[in-house]
Amino acid sequence: MIQRPFTVMLIIPTGIGAAMGGYAGDALPVARAISAVCDCLITHPNVLNGAQLYWPLPNVWYVEGHGLDQFAAGNWGLRPVHGHRIGLLLDQGIESDLRIRHLQVADAARATLGLALTDAVVTDRPLGVTLKTAVSGATWGTIEHPDSLLRGAQHLIEQEKATAIAVVARFPDNIASAALSAYRHGHGVDALAGAEAVISHLIVREFQIPCAHAPALAPLPLDPHLSPRSAAEELGYTFLPCVLAGLSRAPQFVHGSSLINGVERSAVDAVIVPESACGGSAILNLSQTETTIITVAENQTTLTVTPDQLHLSVMRARSYSEAIGILVALRQGLDPRSLTPSVQSVKAKH
Amino acid sequence: MGDAIVPDACKIEWITLTMPYSQPEPPQPGWIESTLRQWGEPLRWAITNVSEQGLEIEAVVLRMMDP
Numbered sequence: 001m002i003q004r005p006f007t008v009m010l011i012i013p014t015g016i017g018a019a020m021g022g023y024a025g026d027a028l029p030v031a032r033a034i035s036a037v038c039d040c041l042i043t044h045p046n047v048l049n050g051a052q053l054y055w056p057l058p059n060v061w062y063v064e065g066h067g068l069d070q071f072a073a074g075n076w077g078l079r080p081v082h083g084h085r086i087g088l089l090l091d092q093g094i095e096s097d098l099r100i101r102h103l104q105v106a107d108a109a110r111a112t113l114g115l116a117l118t119d120a121v122v123t124d125r126p127l128g129v130t131l132k133t134a135v136s137g138a139t140w141g142t143i144e145h146p147d148s149l150l151r152g153a154q155h156l157i158e159q160e161k162a163t164a165i166a167v168v169a170r171f172p173d174n175i176a177s178a179a180l181s182a183y184r185h186g187h188g189v190d191a192l193a194g195a196e197a198v199i200s201h202l203i204v205r206e207f208q209i210p211c212a213h214a215p216a217l218a219p220l221p222l223d224p225h226l227s228p229r230s231a232a233e234e235l236g237y238t239f240l241p242c243v244l245a246g247l248s249r250a251p252q253f254v255h256g257s258s259l260i261n262g263v264e265r266s267a268v269d270a271v272i273v274p275e276s277a278c279g280g281s282a283i284l285n286l287s288q289t290e291t292t293i294i295t296v297a298e299n300q301t302t303l304t305v306t307p308d309q310l311h312l313s314v315m316r317a318r319s320y321s322e323a324i325g326i327l328v329a330l331r332q333g334l335d336p337r338s339l340t341p342s343v344q345s346v347k348a349k350h
Numbered sequence: 351m352g353d354a355i356v357p358d359a360c361k362i363e364w365i366t367l368t369m370p371y372s373q374p375e376p377p378q379p380g381w382i383e384s385t386l387r388q389w390g391e392p393l394r395w396a397i398t399n400v401s402e403q404g405l406e407i408e409a410v411v412l413r414m415m416d417p
Contacts, residue, residue: 013396066393073379132364134408136398142362146412198362198410201393279397279405284379309400310376 005039015193024232025050054242072282077262087162093126093170118160137302141195186227210250279305
């Protein structure tokens with residue numbers, strides 16, 4: 001009997017201080033566990049990126065956030081690939097030694113991982129990243145020269161024939177900031193996340209190819225009290241290895257007449273999201289489909305936008321372990337409520 | 351592939367707004383995005399709070415500047 005693939009989407013928005021997934025790839029174990037109970041897991045770089053650390057998962061699709069939103073809206077589809085020719089786009093604002101470090105990551109990706117990379121392109125202006133925190137506690141940021149970013153990406157695509165883009169932008173070093181200290185100790189919100197999302201969103205929106213970002217930062221002084229959740233980002237000189245690994249097999253975006261050649265949102269059986277972060281574009285779009293929305297209560301964030309406030313019909317899990325149990329039931333065609341001590345009688349309605 | 355590269359005269363901006371909403375069903379993303387387009391092309395947005403005034407939205411938009 002031919003079975004329909006069981007496809008799950010995992011969303012943990014970046015820059016909202018998620019207790020799980022708001023640090024250095026600390027939701028990767030969640031992704032690994034979910035991938036074991038589904039045929040295809042679609043998730044975004046924030047979940048899978050652990051700087052120097054990553055984990056190859058053959059049935060996991062690495063999909064940038066804007067692309068994920070377009071997919072959930074039904075505008076784009078996803079088509080698997082065997083591999084990509086990754087173009088590395090470096091911010092002119094990165095100082096010489098740090099630039100060399102990033103090029104050496106690219107060299108290592110070629111020699112040790114066998115990835116296909118183009119020659120790197122340097123932007124024609126420093127991108128000028130600035131960071132801010134919103135009233136909600138979410139972080140955001142902007143770049144001074146978005147045009148320079150896009151010109152560099154265009155050059156990689158048209159001249160170097162890149163089919164995926166890895167961007168490295170120079171971010172401000174705020175070594176003494178309280179926010180950074182909190183982040184390193186496993187509290188607070190990733191101050192870089194919002195600006196990182198803007199950078200990749202710009203490229204994906206304009207060129208509709210896979211893209212991910214790694215910030216370029218000066219090394220931090222040793223902290224003996226570093227949180228395990230933040231530790232992966234302090235093992236080396238760059239955040240780039242996980243980005244190159246993730247992009248290497250990221251699905252292509254398809255749309256219009258090519259949509260039939262890709263996986264569409266109707267294939268998504270379930271989506272998992274923190275209970276307090278239900279106000280994003282992807283969840284609201286998927287709420288209009290047959291996709292089962294599963295919320296996870298213990299993954300708290302800085303937000304307080306719950307399913308009840310938005311009139312969303314969801315299944316509630318207290319933990320990711322419970323959510324995984326719900327997925328197993330759904331995959332078997334079971335009503336998860338039948339796995340509880342009390343089962344309600346079927347009523348006849350007139 | 352995109353048709354045009356963002357010209358120099360553009361900015362990425364963060365905006366916040368409150369949209370009154372009292373419907374008994376989930377808000378439509380298209381309605382939110384069409385409202386955001388008054389300020390620019392939305393790159394990223396989310397409902398960050400629900401209050402008596404309505405849906406509090408934070409968004410990053412790409413705004414073309416006047417030459």
